[in-house]
Amino acid sequence: MKHKYSSISSVEIIADPMPCMTQLIQDKIEQFESRDCEDAFCVCDVGDVVNKFKAWKELLPRVEPFYACKCNTDEVVVKTLADLGAGFDCASKGEISQILKHGVPTERIIYANPCKQKSFIKYAAKHNVDMMTFDNEAELVKVKELYPTAKMVLRILPVSDVKVQCNLGVKFGCHPNNVAKLLKKAKELDVDVMGVSFHCGSGVQEARAFSLAVSQAHDAWQIAVKLGFNMTMLDIGGGFPGQKSAPISFTEIVSILNDALDTYFPAEMGIRIIAEPGRYFVASAYTLAVNIIAKRTVARDISDADGCNQQGVTKNDEPSHMYYVNDGVYGSFNCIMYDHAHAEAHVFSDSPLRFTSSVWGPTCDGLDCIIQECRLPEMEVGQWMYFPDMGAYTIAAGSTFNGMPRPTIHYICSQEIWDEIYPDHCTAKRRCESMSSDADFPSIMATGPDVRSLREAASSISCIE
Ligand code: PLP
Numbered sequence: 001m002k003h004k005y006s007s008i009s010s011v012e013i014i015a016d017p018m019p020c021m022t023q024l025i026q027d028k029i030e031q032f033e034s035r036d037c038e039d040a041f042c043v044c045d046v047g048d049v050v051n052k053f054k055a056w057k058e059l060l061p062r063v064e065p066f067y068a069c070k071c072n073t074d075e076v077v078v079k080t081l082a083d084l085g086a087g088f089d090c091a092s093k094g095e096i097s098q099i100l101k102h103g104v105p106t107e108r109i110i111y112a113n114p115c116k117q118k119s120f121i122k123y124a125a126k127h128n129v130d131m132m133t134f135d136n137e138a139e140l141v142k143v144k145e146l147y148p149t150a151k152m153v154l155r156i157l158p159v160s161d162v163k164v165q166c167n168l169g170v171k172f173g174c175h176p177n178n179v180a181k182l183l184k185k186a187k188e189l190d191v192d193v194m195g196v197s198f199h200c201g202s203g204v205q206e207a208r209a210f211s212l213a214v215s216q217a218h219d220a221w222q223i224a225v226k227l228g229f230n231m232t233m234l235d236i237g238g239g240f241p242g243q244k245s246a247p248i249s250f251t252e253i254v255s256i257l258n259d260a261l262d263t264y265f266p267a268e269m270g271i272r273i274i275a276e277p278g279r280y281f282v283a284s285a286y287t288l289a290v291n292i293i294a295k296r297t298v299a300r301d302i303s304d305a306d307g308c309n310q311q312g313v314t315k316n317d318e319p320s321h322m323y324y325v326n327d328g329v330y331g332s333f334n335c336i337m338y339d340h341a342h343a344e345a346h347v348f349s350d351s352p353l354r355f356t357s358s359v360w361g362p363t364c365d366g367l368d369c370i371i372q373e374c375r376l377p378e379m380e381v382g383q384w385m386y387f388p389d390m391g392a393y394t395i396a397a398g399s400t401f402n403g404m405p406r407p408t409i410h411y412i413c414s415q416e417i418w419d420e421i422y423p424d425h426c427t428a429k430r431r432c433e434s435m436s437s438d439a440d441f442p443s444i445m446a447t448g449p450d451v452r453s454l455r456e457a458a459s460s461i462s463c464i465e
Contacts, residue, residue, distance in 0.1 A: 011046055011076070011411040011418070018414040021045070021287050025386050026348065028410060029289060038291040038382070040327040040407040042390065046080055047417035048285040052242075053084045056277070059254045062261060064274045066110055068238050069095050071278030072286075072396050076411050078102060081281065083421065089238075089276035093120040096129055106130065110235065112197070112276055114139060114155050114172050121146045133197050133235070135174040137185050144189045152186065153195035153235055154179070156220050158213035164239065165203025165340050173198065179220045183227050195233030196220045202279065202339070204239040205247045211260035213237075218264035234265055238276045242283025243389035250280065279392035286391030288332055288407060292383050293362060294324035320356040323379060328361010328368040330401035332394040336370065339393040343370050345385045349377040359385070363402040 014024075024043055032038070056065050066087035069078060073095070079102055082088075087108035090096045099109055111124050111132035116139065124132065125147040132147075134140055135155040143150050157173025174182050186193050196217045200209040217234060224231050236257070240250055265271060297319045327333060335341035345359055354375035361368035379385070398406050 011413050013415055013418050014412055016414055016416050018047070018412075021388065022346075022386075024412065025287060025289050025384075029384050038293070038326070039405065040288065040290045040325070040332075042286050042288050042332075042395070042407045042409045044074065044076065044391070044409050044411050045285050045287075046076060046411055046413040049077055049080050049281055050084065050413075050417050050421060052281050052285075053081065053086060055250065056280070059251065060258065060275070062258070062267065062273050063236065064108075064272070065281075066108070066112075066235075066274050066276050067281055068112070068276045068278035069099065070396065071392050072282045072394070073098060074282075074395070074409065076409075077282055077285070077391075080421070087274060089278075090129075093117075093123045096120075096124060096127065100127055100129075110153070110274065110276070112153075112155075112235070116142070118142060118146060121150075125150070131195075131233075135172055135182075137182065140182075140186050140189055140191050144191050148190075149192070151192055151194045153197045153233060154183065154186075154193055154220060154224070155197045155199070156216060158198045158200055158209070158216055160200075160209055160212045162200070162209035162212070163205045164201030164209070165205070167201050168199050169201065176216060176219065180223050180227075183220075183224055183229070187227055187229075193224055193229045194231060195235060196224070196231070197235030197237060199237030199276070200239040202239055203241065203246070204253070207248060207253045207256040209239070210236065210253060210257045214257070214260040214264050221265075231271070233272045233274065234261075236261075236273065236275045238278045238280070240275075240277045240280035242279035242281065242392050244284065245389070282391035283389050284391065286394065286409075287386055287388050288327065288390040288394070289384050289386040290325035290327045290407075292323050292379055292381050292385065293326050295379070295381050296322040296324075298322060318355055319378075320358075321376070321378065322358050322360060323376075323385070324360045324362060325370070325385060326362045326404070327398075327407055328363055328370060328404070330361065330363050330365070330368060331398040331404060331406060332390060333361060333370050334397045334399075335390075335393045338397060341393070343387055345371060345374060345376060345387060347376060347379055347383070347385050349379070351377040353377055362404050365402075 028041065028043060064087055066089045067081050068089040070091050078098065082102040082104050088099045088104060089110050089112040090099055091113040096109065096111065106128045109129050111129055114133045114135040121142060130150050131153060132150055133153045133155045143152065155173055156179060157169050157175050159176060183193060198213045198217055200213050221231055240253060241248060261273065265273065329336050333343060336343060355378055357374055357376040359371040361370055395406065400406060
C-alpha cells in the first residue's frame, strides 16, 4: 500500500481506495516495531467524522448539530467540525475558550451546562456567548446578576421509561410539573427565555425516547409562549449512537425524530432547531491499539460450576490467560467506568483455538481491568490488540495515573474526503507524492498543546510543481 501523507498537516492522506482499519492498524504496528516502539496508539480517521457530518445534514436537515466537545476535545476533530460549519455545545470556560480559538462565531456556541460556575458565566458574557441552558431558580438568579442579556434555554427532564447507556436525568432537567413555576420566576426576574432543550440520556436505546421528549418540549414551549416569552429555539440534546454496533441506528432515530419535529415544531414556525451530539461524531473514528506488556497463565477455579465445554473437556483443563496491556481504565478505558462501555478486543491471529482470557490495564491497581472474561487465541508478550469505536468519552477523561502515558494519536484521511473538505487549497496529494513513504510518521499526544489546525495545515501546503 502506498501511503501519501503531509508532514505539515499531521494528517496522513491516504490514496483511495482506503484500506480497512485493520490493515491500517497492522501497517502502523509494523512502523512502530521497526522503530522498536511498543507504546499504545490511536488511529483517528478524520474522514469518518466528515462522513458523519454529511449523513447528519442529509438525514436531519432541519437540525443544526452543535458538537458536544466534552465527548472528545481533540483539536483536529474540533477544527474539522468547525471548518464544516458545525456548532458546539460547551460546558465550561475551558471548552468555550477552545472553540472560540477556532474562530467559531458565537451564534454557533451554546453554553449547555445548567449549573455554571459564576466566573464562567462572566467569561461567557465577556465573549458574547449568550445562549445558555438552565433548569433551576438559582441559575436564573446568577445569570440575572452576571449576564442579564443572556438568552436562556430551559432544559426540561424528559420523562420516559426508555433505556439509555448513561442517564443524565438523575442530575439535570426541570420536571414537567415544575416548568410553569420556573418560567414564572424567569419572568419575575426579567430573564429572557428563548428556547427549550432536553437530553434523552447518552446512548439512547429506543427511538421513541426522542419523540416523547419532543412532545414534552412542546408542552413546555406552550407554557412559555403563554407567559409571553418570545420562543425561537428548540435544542434536542445528544444521545445519538456513534458506532455500528449500537442497539439502535442513527437512521432509525431520525425517521421517528423527523416526524415528531414536523408534528410539534413544523417548519412553518420558522424556529431554529439544534442538537448536541457527542458520541455520534467521534465514537467510530478512533481505533486504539495496545501492546501486551505482560502475561500470566492461571489454572481456572476448580469449583467452576458450569463444568464442561462442548468437547466434554472440563474448563479446568484449559489454561486461562491474563494479558496486561499498556492502556487501561485510568487511561482511555475510563469509558468502562464512566460511560458504562464494554470493550471488545481484536487480535491478529490465524489460530482457531480460543482460551478463556482477561485483559488488564498497566497500573498497579486491581480495579484496572478492561475485560474480565472473553475468549481469545493465545497471545504473547509484545503482540498487539486493538479496540474499535474508541473515540467517545475515552481520551477526553484519561489520566496518566501511575505515570502511564496517554496513547499518541495518528490522524488519517482518505484523499477523496481531504480534497472535498479543502478544495480551494493546492491538494496535499501533490505535496505528498514527493515524500518518501517511510518518512517519520507524525504523532500528537492526546492533549498536547502543539496540534496544528487542519485549515492552517491545509493552507500551508504548497504546490511543489
Ligand atoms: N449535551 C449535554 C448537555 C451532555 O451532558 C452530553 C453528554 O453528557 C451531550 C450533549 C452529548 O451526549 P452524547 O454523547 O450522548 O451525544
